[in-house]
Amino acid sequence: MNFPTMLQRCSAIGAVLIVAGAVxxxxxxxxxxxxxxxxxxxxxxxxxxxxxxxxxxxxxxxxTFELDDMQAAWRAVETRFSAAPPDSFAADPAWRETLRDIGARIENALRAAEEGDLKRTVSAVGPVRGLLVALRARNNVYVFSDCVNEANAAGEAILAFRPRPHAFDDDDWVNRLRAQAAVVAYIYAKCGRAAPLVLRNDAGFNRLIDGALDEMASVLIAIATKNSRLLAITLGEFRSFDRILFLNYG
Structure with missing residues (x-):
């Protein structure tokens, strides 16, 4: 009788463990x-x-350099996942179309940039952000980038509150500003908690979140004191935090 060697036994055990893991x-x-x-x-x-x-x-x-690198990285996405989406996206009928659309937009943007056409470049590549948001949303996938998108949307809304003469005498305007400051603070705090561990341990990221929250506290002070100048300065400073959040961490 031929007994299995140690190598054969180990291989068999490994195969069993792989099958068991899959089951x-x-x-x-x-x-x-x-x-x-x-x-x-x-x-x-x-x-x-x-x-x-x-x-x-x-x-x-x-x-143009960034778009060139983006194109190379996106081609890697298409090559690996276009025909084999993760299970979370497998039922999406627009999966391949979305990936192709993004790839085509990058290519068109790169061509426009090389031709020196700023407006056409922005028009081509700009919608990529929304396409990715929609792709994840319709497949119930949520990543940290989506939290940043929510924060930026809330930030854009509060930046629309430009100080104007007698604005603080308008109760409706004041109430909407106060409510939007609360929304911004809530979402920024949520992103601070939801960030990957590497970001939660990053001093720069934490300073950004804390800075944005401080600006929202200053908005409430501006409301309480009816200080248009403070509100203008506060919103200007917050705009910087909001842009850096997207650029560095989005």
Whole structure:
């Protein structure tokens, strides 16, 4: 009788453990695929944020470098996941179309940037942010970037409250401003709690969150004292925090 060697026994045990893992913990592979997808998208999106910053300042030359890197990173996303989406996205009929649309937009933006057309570059690549938000939302996937998007949306809303003569005599305006300050504070605090551990341990990130919360406290002081100048300064300072949140951490 031929007895199995130690190597054969170890191989057999390993195979059994793999099968058992697949049976007992079927979600592990799915979670790994979703994590890999989110990380791959984040790698491309980092260059989108950089390109957005340079496009806002009119620096097409540097934006082109960011778009070029974004294109390479997004091609990696399409190559790996277009035909094999993570389970969370498998039922989405627009999965491939969305990935292709984003890739095409990056290509069009890069071409426009190389031709020196700022407006066309922004028009091509700008919607990528919304496409990714919609892709995750319709598939019930939520990542930290979505919290940043919520914070930026709330920030945009409060920045619309430009101080004007006698504004503090308008009770409706004051109540809406106070309510929006509360919304901004709530979402920024939520993002501070929901951030990945590496960010929660990052002094710069924590200073940004605390700074934004301090600005919302200053909004309430401006309301209480009817101080238009303080409100204008506060909103201007908050705008910087809001933009940095997206650029560095979105």
């Amino acid at each position: 007992l913990f079927p979600g592990l592979g799915q979670a790994a695929d979703l994590k890999a997808f989110n990380e791959s998208v984040a790698a491309a999106y980092r260059h989108f944020r950089g390109a957005s910053f340079y496009l806002r300042t009119g620096n097409l030359a540097v934006a």
